Amino acid sequence: MSIATAKPLPQSSRVLSYAGALLETMDAALADHSNTFIMGQGVDDFKGIFGSTTGLAEKYGAQRVFDVPLMEEGMTGIAIGAALVGDYPITTHIRADFSFLAMNQIINLAAKYSYMFGGLMRCPMLIRIVVGRSWGQGAQHSQSPQATFAHYPGLTVVMPSSSQAILAMYPAIINRHPGPVISIEHRLLYNLDFGVSETAHRVPLTSYVARRGNDVTVVATSVMVLEALRAAQYVQEKAGVSAEVIDLNSISHPDWDLVASSVRKTGRLVIADTSWLEYGVAAEVCRQLMIRDPRLLSQPPSMLGMAPAPCPTAKSLEDIYYPSQHETVDAILTQAKGPRHGIDLPVERSMTEGYKRFRGPF
């Protein structure tokens, strides 16, 4: 079963890769807004941030799409300064891990400027960071810091899980959203093809239902939305279990009422996140449900995330470090039918085997 085209949007009018959607939105941003520019390590090279900025330097000139020295903090500070005088900067980090070098500017400055100056100063900008996974990314090329960034008021954090999400969200963010936005893109998604629609299925800057269902609610982020959709299809076919999949989509500003109403309907919950469970998205989903009504769940929820350790490089360890499709299916079936559900699980022990089109070194 192919990954992304498994469930094309009913109204999809064309097929577009995640990287292609990024390139289209970057191109449109530069074309539509003369104050917009893109800077980051390698944005103007032949790889163009995995194809998401390729050719734009040639098209719009080196003043608007340019490489920078290795200076994550400085680059982010430069973006803030440009934003303060009315430009709209887009910065990139080819691994989310590198954005940690810009933490001071992101958290102490960008996140604070609107509030700290009582609305006098604003620094709207888009910070694109890419999460790595598989092919031995190891401890420092694999982190997924959505919970970290969403913890700080003043930041808007999104995790587009499809080409459609990018096409819908980026134009609503770039030069329109009043504050700094961190978009956490996933490397595994870049080369996948998605059905996209120009008219329907607008993905808002908050959560949405990616698949309707009645038996189990699956709240997922980023590539785990795809994993949840694949698993939902499997349990439907194998066991007649109807899973509702909610793409959290915005990590800083999710639609908690949407999540709560789904859980109120199903009483059963699986949370599938790309990062660690501790103090993360999984913890926050539980907190939000608990403060609304502790009786929403009829049984303890299941949670899928990275094992509580830094990411190992060896493939044998990496395969058991991340939740596999088999574990995602098992979590849904366990919620629906109990741990002794007795239903055959998919024999796809390595989740990334499904993402055949992705090969290293990045």
Place this chain on the structure above:
Amino acid sequence: MRPSLAVGSQANPGSVSLLKDEAIYRRLFRTALLIRLVEERVIELYPSDKIQSPVHLSIGQEAVAVGACDALRPDDLVFATYRSHGFYIAKGGRLDAMFAELYGRKGGVSGGKAGSMHLAAPEVGLMGSSAVVASTIPHAVGAALSFKRRGSTRITVAVFGDGATEEGVYHESLNFAALMKVPVLFLCEDNGLAVHSHRPVRQAYRLTEHAAALGIAGRRVEAGWDMLAVREATLDAAARVRAGEPFVLEIATSRYKEHVGVGEDFHFNYRTSDSVDAWKRRDPLILDKKLVAELRPELEREIAAAVAFAEASPAPGHAELLTDVI
């Protein structure tokens, strides 16, 4: 004799120039005295707990802010630090809104959410001040980069202390500015202290030599008490920056008061009063008693009105707590 005039008259001999220098001197002196009197008022008010936040006084360093800002165009931008009462006033920020900000009141520049450490006055080009050392330096670079891309002749000034030059982002900012020929003036207020640590134990470099290694021209001004000398140096530097290259201007100065708070700190014995006394012996705000006497009443009235404005301004509350978060 007024100490500052010596520099001015050397630069511009002749009676007409002297008259012009006199007018400039009075203008600079007035602003510098306003800054000092404002901060002395802050010292008086502080024990009342009406200003409930840390204050980092610039007493002793006024000449840097005043001389530098006077040399800029009104539409040039300054990015500053937590020790920026001086730059706020020198750039032309409203005094009443400043006191209300220190008081944490709705009438403050930022409605009380900023306080002393985060003064801003974008309407006159003070583009924020940060309590994290060195953190606004790249902002000045970014804004200047935007000006350059637009073909504007505006420039920006990154203001920072000598301690900030030890931070990595200072190096990153200079390297980028040199590479891209960004019209930014790096203005270092060298008071020789990072909180209580002296510069010789912190720095293995001289600032202008460090800049030169990156291809950035620089200059050190020792007479940081001299407003006219600072102004002249900034005029020269700003002209070079406006022509399209970054510049590092380092001005020696002296922090009379403790790092944070309104007192003196000589009794802690990490420094002696000798170095500060040497500056005070050259400080025009101390020496030029005649001009102080002449200008003081009017400035005191201005300050009294600003304090009254702050006292009358209501405190923010629940209605403001969650505004402007995004």
